[in-house]
Amino acid sequence: MRRRMRRSGPPLSYDAVPGRIHPDDDMKHPQDADAAHYASVGRSAIAAIGQALSAADRSFDDVEACLDMPCGYGRVLRMLAHEIPGERITACDINRKAIRFCASEFGATPLRSTPNLDRVRFGRYDLIWCGSLVTHITSGAPSAFCDASPTHSSQAASRS
Numbered sequence: 001m002r003r004r005m006r007r008s009g010p011p012l013s014y015d016a017v018p019g020r021i022h023p024d025d026d027m028k029h030p031q032d033a034d035a036a037h038y039a040s041v042g043r044s045a046i047a048a049i050g051q052a053l054s055a056a057d058r059s060f061d062d063v064e065a066c067l068d069m070p071c072g073y074g075r076v077l078r079m080l081a082h083e084i085p086g087e088r089i090t091a092c093d094i095n096r097k098a099i100r101f102c103a104s105e106f107g108a109t110p111l112r113s114t115p116n117l118d119r120v121r122f123g124r125y126d127l128i129w130c131g132s133l134v135t136h137i138t139s140g141a142p143s144a145f146c147d148a149s150p151t152h153s154s155q156a157a158s159r160s
Contacts, residue, residue, distance in 0.1 A: 011105070014039075018078050022101045025073035042079040045131055049080075053127070060084055066127040067092055069113065074102045076131055081106040090123065 011020035012028075014035035021028050021035065028038045053059055060083040068077045069092035080089055086107025091099045099110035113120050 011101075017042075018082060019074070019105050022073040022098070022105075024097065025075070027072060027075045038075060042075050045076040045129070046079045046083060049127070049129060050083075058126075063126045064088060065123060065125045066090065066129065067111075067122065067125040068102075068108070068129045068131075069093070070095075070130075070132065071098065071102050071108070073098045074106055074108075076129060077102050077108060078106055080129070081108070084127075090125070092120070092122075 009023045011022050013020050016034055016036045016039040021038070027041070028035060032038055050060065053062070063084050066080060066084050066089045068080060068089060071077050071091040071093050072095070074091070077089060077091055087109065089106070089108040090111050091102035091106075091108035092111040092113050093099050094113045094115070096112060099108075099112060102108045103110040111120065111122070
């Protein structure tokens with residue numbers, strides 16, 4: 001198992017990025033000096049989410065509850081918080097430090113995940129963003145998450 005290098009110090013601010021970046025955020029590459037790439041990835045995710053909402057005849061204004069999983073230190077969540085009030089966003093990750101940061105920095109509701117997704121107490125969501133979940137979980141877990149996801153969507157709840 002590869003160990004990630006942890007950096008120390010206070011959160012960092014960049015003109016290209018809304019909010020501060022946690023020093024342990026591995027998505028911010030050291031060679032991305034002004035964080036322009038970091039910001040562009042977040043904006044790209046928001047564009048994709050906006051297109052998906054539009055295809056469903058919805059907009060960000062229609063989202064009452066959003067799950068960002070895995071949220072990490074908020075590369076996408078910080079951009080979501082400009083479209084959806086932070087208190088409507090659930091920041092979910094196995095990294096406690098990351099979800100605490102997203103809660104304090106962007107006003108999201110923290111939700112600790114576990115390797116066994118059946119043990120996570122998900123709520124009901126109008127929007128579920130899983131930008132890189134499949135690359136971070138073990139074999140078999142992606143299908144288990146997909147099988148469980150409809151039970152956590154507001155649409156599924158309204159059909160029950």
